[in-house]
Amino acid sequence: xxxxxxxxxxxxxxxxxxxxxxxxxxxxxxxxxxxxxxxxxxxxxxxxxxxxxxxxxxxxxxxxxxxxxxxxxxxxxxxxxxxxxxxxxxxxxxxxxxxxxxxxxxxxxxxxxxxxxxxxxxxxxxxxxxxxxxxxxxxxxxxxxxxxxxxxxxxxxxxxxxxxxxxxxxxxxx
Amino acid sequence: xxxxxxxxxxxxxxxxxxxxxxxxxxxxxxxxxxxxxxxxxxxxxxxxxxxxxxxxxxxxxxxxxxxxxxxxxxxxxxxxxxxxxxxxxxxxxxxxxxxxxxxxxxxxxxxxxxxxxxxxxxxxxxxxxxxxxxxxxxxxxxxxxxxxxxxxxxxxxxxxxxxxxxxxxxxxxxxxxxxxxxxx
Numbered sequence: 001x002x003x004x005x006x007x008x009x010x011x012x013x014x015x016x017x018x019x020x021x022x023x024x025x026x027x028x029x030x031x032x033x034x035x036x037x038x039x040x041x042x043x044x045x046x047x048x049x050x051x052x053x054x055x056x057x058x059x060x061x062x063x064x065x066x067x068x069x070x071x072x073x074x075x076x077x078x079x080x081x082x083x084x085x086x087x088x089x090x091x092x093x094x095x096x097x098x099x100x101x102x103x104x105x106x107x108x109x110x111x112x113x114x115x116x117x118x119x120x121x122x123x124x125x126x127x128x129x130x131x132x133x134x135x136x137x138x139x140x141x142x143x144x145x146x147x148x149x150x151x152x153x154x155x156x157x158x159x160x161x162x163x164x165x166x167x168x169x170x171x172x173x174x
Numbered sequence: 175x176x177x178x179x180x181x182x183x184x185x186x187x188x189x190x191x192x193x194x195x196x197x198x199x200x201x202x203x204x205x206x207x208x209x210x211x212x213x214x215x216x217x218x219x220x221x222x223x224x225x226x227x228x229x230x231x232x233x234x235x236x237x238x239x240x241x242x243x244x245x246x247x248x249x250x251x252x253x254x255x256x257x258x259x260x261x262x263x264x265x266x267x268x269x270x271x272x273x274x275x276x277x278x279x280x281x282x283x284x285x286x287x288x289x290x291x292x293x294x295x296x297x298x299x300x301x302x303x304x305x306x307x308x309x310x311x312x313x314x315x316x317x318x319x320x321x322x323x324x325x326x327x328x329x330x331x332x333x334x335x336x337x338x339x340x341x342x343x344x345x346x347x348x349x350x351x352x353x354x355x356x357x358x
Binding site: 134 | 298
């Protein structure tokens with residue numbers, strides 16, 4: 001369905017994208033080099049023939065035992081062109097920092113915080129790198145495959161929130 | 175809330191007998207009044223909330239038991255209904271709500287998630303709200319049928335009727351902030 005997108009990516013970023021394949025259900029997917037992901041996303045959003053205005057879901061996968069261990073998956077959707085593409089970025093455990101795409105899609109904010117919370121993957125340049133779901137005192141990243149199955153942690157006391165209207169985020173957050 | 179047992183002294187003077195009789199009558203009257211006017215605070219977090227709505231609306235009609243008034247301020251409520259899964263991040267909030275309720279107060283754990291964590295045997299879920307606050311009645315079920323909830327409510331009413339109630343309670347006030355099981 002979106003073969004044209006894959007071809008345009010291969011023509012525009014030779015060497016930075018590799019191994020395209022057709023996934024289950026006919027979605028086209030392609031691997032992207034980690035350092036280029038923000039540039040590739042910017043291109044996919046701004047190019048009129050691509051027009052990927054939405055990133056409906058960004059998540060991470062833990063392939064424990066393989067190298068590189070982690071993978072970030074970007075599922076992109078164009079509402080005007082009606083096509084989808086899936087970008088996959090391999091992340092090594094020794095270097096868990098990935099460029100952020102919050103500058104491209106504002107909605108990627110919470111997805112990246114989710115990946116930070118659940119997998120411990122840091123996003124360089126993220127405006128608010130806090131945990132999304134778990135509390136700050138939580139140790140470890142629960143969706144990693146080496147997190148114990150019943151790894152319970154002690155309950156924590158209620159936190160003081162300085163500004164009840166703004167919540168615990170930093171100043172300048174919308 | 176532990177049920178205080180009335181211990182009758184072995185030898186009682188006529189005066190003690192008279193005051194004891196009076197206290198028992200007051201306790202019975204207050205217990206009757208309290209069990210039939212339970213104002214609930216529904217702490218609804220998950221799908222059990224649908225069953226709660228079913229219980230409190232016309233078909234099953236919790237009003238028959240005098241518990242039809244949900245108060246959305248814990249200070250006006252005396253029955254805390256914990257309806258649904260409570261996760262670790264939410265546990266301090268539940269505890270705060272419980273502490274804000276004024277005495278006397280009772281707690282019903284509504285559904286297996288509130289009672290024991292249910293099938294959420296994982297990193298995120300409190301394995302039963304009795305890790306955080308004391309519970310009077312556990313209603314199992316995923317979610318429980320409305321009849322089960324009414325049964326639990328009647329059980330609680332029986333418990334309240336058998337408790338000792340005083341006009342003025344000069345007992346020690348509960349310590350806030352501490353954990354009743356000594357956990358942090």
